[in-house]
Amino acid sequence: MIFNPADPRPLYHQLAAQLREQIRSGGLAPGARIPTEAELAERHSTSRNTVRLALDLL
Incomplete structure (x- = not known):
């Protein structure tokens, strides 16, 4: 996914x-496991701490 630098x-x-949008749209099904912090960090080219903070918001 791409982050918006103007945001x-x-x-x-x-x-x-x-x-959250992936969950709402069915991209992440109810009861399904989300990828690990490391997988999300790699997928989104960000740090695990950024992923951890995002998951805490959810």
Whole structure:
């Protein structure tokens, strides 16, 4: 996923919003496991701490 550099929100807020949208749209099915922090960090080219903060928001 691509982050919007013009978005004033921190990256972890943007990531949380993207993950929330995947959940709402059915991209992540109810009861399904989400990828690990390391997988999400690699997939989104960000740090595990950013992923952890995003998951905490959810």
